[in-house]
Amino acid sequence: MRLKIILTLSVVCGLILAWNLxxxxxxxxxxxxxxxxxxIFYFHFPAAITSFAGFYLGMFAGVGYLITKNLxxxxxxxxxxxxxxxxxxxALVTGSIWGRVIWGIWWTWDARITSYFVCWLLYxxxxxxxxxxxxxxxxxxxxxxxxxxxxxxxxxxxxxxxxWRTQHPGPVLEIRGGGGMAAGMxxxxxxxFLAMLLLFTVLIxxxxxQESMRREIDSLRRYAHAF
Amino acid sequence: xxxxxxxxxxxxxxxxxxxxxxxxxxxxxxFALVILLLFSFAFDPGSEQVHEIAGGLLWLVFAFAxxxxxxxxxxxxxxxxxxxxxxxxPASGAQLFFGKCLANYxxxxxxxxxxxxxxxxxxxxxxxRQWLLLxxxxxxxTWGITVIGTLFSAMxxxxxxxxxxxxxxxxxxxxxALMGAIRLxxxxxxxxxxxxxxxxxxxxLVAFDIIFxxxxxxxxxxxxxx
Numbered sequence: 001m002r003l004k005i006i007l008t009l010s011v012v013c014g015l016i017l018a019w020n021l022x023x024x025x026x027x028x029x030x031x032x033x034x035x036x037x038x039x040i041f042y043f044h045f046p047a048a049i050t051s052f053a054g055f056y057l058g059m060f061a062g063v064g065y066l067i068t069k070n071l072x073x074x075x076x077x078x079x080x081x082x083x084x085x086x087x088x089x090x091a092l093v094t095g096s097i098w099g100r101v102i103w104g105i106w107w108t109w110d111a112r113i114t115s116y117f118v119c120w121l122l123y124x125x126x127x128x129x130x131x132x133x134x135x136x137x138x139x140x141x142x143x144x145x146x147x148x149x150x151x152x153x154x155x156x157x158x159x160x161x162x163x164w165r166t167q168h169p170g171p172v173l174e175i176r177g178g179g180g181m182a183a184g185m186x187x188x189x190x191x192x193f194l195a196m197l198l199l200f201t202v203l204i205x206x207x208x209x210q211e212s213m214r215r216e217i218d219s220l221r222r223y224a225h226a227f
Numbered sequence: 228x229x230x231x232x233x234x235x236x237x238x239x240x241x242x243x244x245x246x247x248x249x250x251x252x253x254x255x256x257x258f259a260l261v262i263l264l265l266f267s268f269a270f271d272p273g274s275e276q277v278h279e280i281a282g283g284l285l286w287l288v289f290a291f292a293x294x295x296x297x298x299x300x301x302x303x304x305x306x307x308x309x310x311x312x313x314x315x316x317p318a319s320g321a322q323l324f325f326g327k328c329l330a331n332y333x334x335x336x337x338x339x340x341x342x343x344x345x346x347x348x349x350x351x352x353x354x355x356r357q358w359l360l361l362x363x364x365x366x367x368x369t370w371g372i373t374v375i376g377t378l379f380s381a382m383x384x385x386x387x388x389x390x391x392x393x394x395x396x397x398x399x400x401x402x403x404a405l406m407g408a409i410r411l412x413x414x415x416x417x418x419x420x421x422x423x424x425x426x427x428x429x430x431x432l433v434a435f436d437i438i439f440x441x442x443x444x445x446x447x448x449x450x451x452x453x
Contacts, residue, residue: 148446
């Protein structure tokens, strides 16, 4: 049943992505000031927002594990954090490429970029920690605590680095108080957001499937050792 | 009151054993000196530029040397299963943790206080006029390093590559505290007054300390006992 859901979502996601790419490259004109490179925003923004939301979702799953002690919640937390980290990497890399073209530099120690990088490092630490612990319950417990720390710390990091001067472009969209995008340019953004969210969900489902298989193998191995 | 008594007993035990062996403090101090030496090759130690980055250098030394102390904090209890004995003792996880925090704090402040005059001599800085203020920044920043470092030391104590995991995990986490401490220390070491704009860094340090002290005390039972 779950495999069918994963397959259906993948197909829908693939179709939307293909349609989006067609719209982005064939229909939407180049931006007046930035030229063709502005299209990277269609991936950069959804990836950044999705990863950020994912990290908090992962923390809630971790807290859920600490309350219920249900290992399934731990595998959900692990899957979400892992996929979120991949999305965060996409956001960092696409941002860097955009920066090279528009600012002429690959990297700048601006507030938003720096705090995002710190966030990325914190979750790299999370994954390292998962790998370093063998016992499933200890791993789940300590990783849940780590994700709570990371989620709270990132807010403080964000605020404190913001007190330095910032170079990252301000809000673009109208809902965040920005100037807004032209209607024809904004629609593909939300479509791509949907596609990225679907991709995020599909990857998490696949990752959770792997985790549940691993748990099964682990228990079989323990069972075999018992004899 | 009982909480503090138990914690002080743990802290006393740790400090006594450190006073007898002196292994962590000696290692940490020597390491700090090595870093101070290495910095002198990274840039011209006599230049004016040093004043602009003095706070950063100082706190990097503190953070690096501090990790050595924090790493040993729980690791020294692994021998003869002392950690299991401590956890099963009547002291709660929070008391055990707080006691360890106090001991680490004292050790860190001792190492830092020893490093500061060496730094001033090596890099031709002037002894800051507002040295009391610098000491206050040191106390606040070090408490942030200590609470997070001690909790993560407990978390990583049984891990493979413990020595590598601890710094990798705590340095990104400590960025707000280090930023505040670096900014304030740089101003104080340069002899500049702390303006209204920079007061915010004091508030940040205090807020960071309070938030993470509460959070660590709330979560330490889960980390130590489960």
